[in-house]
Amino acid sequence: MRVNPSKKMSLFEPAIFAKLKSFAKQQEKLLGFNLIDLSLGSPDIPPHDMLLKSMSELSSQASSYGYTLTGSNEFYEAVARYYLRVNKVELNPQHEIVQTIGSQEGLVHLPIAFCDPGDYVLTTNPGYVAYAAGITLAGATPYYIPLDGDNGFLPKLSAIPEEIAHKAKLFILNMPGNPVPMAPSIEYFTEVVDFAKKYNIIVLHDAAYSEFYFTGDSPISFLAAPGAKDVGLEINSLSKSFSLAGARVAYIAGNAEMIDIIKQLKSNLDFGIFNPIQATAALALDHAEEITAPLRTTFAKRHAILMQGLLNLGWEVAPSNGGMFVWAKYPYEIDSVSFAFKAIEQTGVLMVPGTAFGSEGEGFVRLALVQNENLLSEAVSRLKTLSI
Numbered sequence: 001m002r003v004n005p006s007k008k009m010s011l012f013e014p015a016i017f018a019k020l021k022s023f024a025k026q027q028e029k030l031l032g033f034n035l036i037d038l039s040l041g042s043p044d045i046p047p048h049d050m051l052l053k054s055m056s057e058l059s060s061q062a063s064s065y066g067y068t069l070t071g072s073n074e075f076y077e078a079v080a081r082y083y084l085r086v087n088k089v090e091l092n093p094q095h096e097i098v099q100t101i102g103s104q105e106g107l108v109h110l111p112i113a114f115c116d117p118g119d120y121v122l123t124t125n126p127g128y129v130a131y132a133a134g135i136t137l138a139g140a141t142p143y144y145i146p147l148d149g150d151n152g153f154l155p156k157l158s159a160i161p162e163e164i165a166h167k168a169k170l171f172i173l174n175m176p177g178n179p180v181p182m183a184p185s186i187e188y189f190t191e192v193v194d195f196a197k198k199y200n201i202i203v204l205h206d207a208a209y210s211e212f213y214f215t216g217d218s219p220i221s222f223l224a225a226p227g228a229k230d231v232g233l234e235i236n237s238l239s240k241s242f243s244l245a246g247a248r249v250a251y252i253a254g255n256a257e258m259i260d261i262i263k264q265l266k267s268n269l270d271f272g273i274f275n276p277i278q279a280t281a282a283l284a285l286d287h288a289e290e291i292t293a294p295l296r297t298t299f300a301k302r303h304a305i306l307m308q309g310l311l312n313l314g315w316e317v318a319p320s321n322g323g324m325f326v327w328a329k330y331p332y333e334i335d336s337v338s339f340a341f342k343a344i345e346q347t348g349v350l351m352v353p354g355t356a357f358g359s360e361g362e363g364f365v366r367l368a369l370v371q372n373e374n375l376l377s378e379a380v381s382r383l384k385t386l387s388i
């Protein structure tokens with residue numbers, strides 16, 4: 001038979017990540033050098049022993065295998081306790097939190113719950129790729145706010161045209177960001193709340209990297225801004241902070257009316273997450289400080305090595321105090337996709353071209369801090385030999 005994809009499928013292009021990886025594998029064989037993969041933000045640190053033990057004990061119980069349908073009370077209460085301890089934000093466990101199957105699932109489905117074709121969704125360029133996928137699924141129209149270094153890579157609200165703001169239904173933000181690891185501030189989030197109230201826009205802040213900060217206090221939660229719960233939501237995940245990426249567990253917290261609508265949508269889409277994962281996630285949240293402190297020490301060291309190394313090579317590096325990535329401008333006149341392929345060919349270092357995250361990423365690459373310090377130093381030494 002002839003298989004014809006839907007028209008909508010033309011909007012979902014194959015991701016560049018897969019092409020880079022298969023090229024890198026070929027080169028590894030051809031050139032005989034080992035790759036240093038700084039492409040995907042997949043945590044390389046194993047989950048805490050306490051979490052591994054919990055998963056294995058609970059998974060061996062026959063009673064763990066029924067449908068869960070939704071998030072468990074145990075999970076929701078742990079999220080509420082975590083938000084209160086870490087962010088000083090009170091959440092009602094039953095009405096202000098909904099569990100999602102990783103934040104990816106939440107991000108791609110959420111626009112369906114609030115946007116109709118013709119509605120605009122504000123987000124950033126560059127930005128995390130799932131936002132565009134969700135906007136496309138909902139048939140909404142993205143409006144990309146450029147992130148530029150002169151403005152500390154913060155999305156400039158005054159640059160959003162009035163007519164777009166009036167047609168916007170949703171605003172998706174991400175700090176510390178991927179790929180640009182800019183930090184949030186209470187002042188900025190307060191500005192976002194005022195803007196959202198003025199134009200009646202739902203805000204969704206993606207806090208996937210909230211436990212990744214190098215010095216000082218944790219990045220501010222969007223829900224800690226005055227009035228934030230009137231206008232929006234925060235999505236967070238256990239993938240990065242607790243090295244549970246494969247377990248697929250995350251949550252959205254905030255405005256009760258919005259949470260209710262998302263729960264209604266999800267009751268038609270999925271039947272919940274495996275109970276041992278939910279219980280282990282609750283355990284992780286209850287021990288967050290103990291589990292995430294070593295991660296910060298490790299990532300701060302990695303960040304310092306890579307940032308300083310690239311600066312020494314004459315690259316420009318976006319300043320940051322957190323996140324899992326380095327966003328860097330290379331000193332060569334070549335587009336970012338060709339540059340990423342050349343870097344693999346000549347050095348075996350895998351980086352993601354900036355344009356994978358939007359047109360404003362031209363001239364940049366994203367490097368994930370997912371290798372140990374020695375390999376990051378080795379990556380810098382290899383990049384020094386590039387001839388372009």
Ligand SMILES: Cc1ncc(COP(=O)(O)O)c(C=O)c1O
Nearest residue numbers: 041102103104128178208237239
């Ligand atoms: C900013 C951001 N949000 C969400 C996700 C999705 O993570 P997960 O679905 O594992 O929670 C990622 C993954 O890289 C990310 O970088």
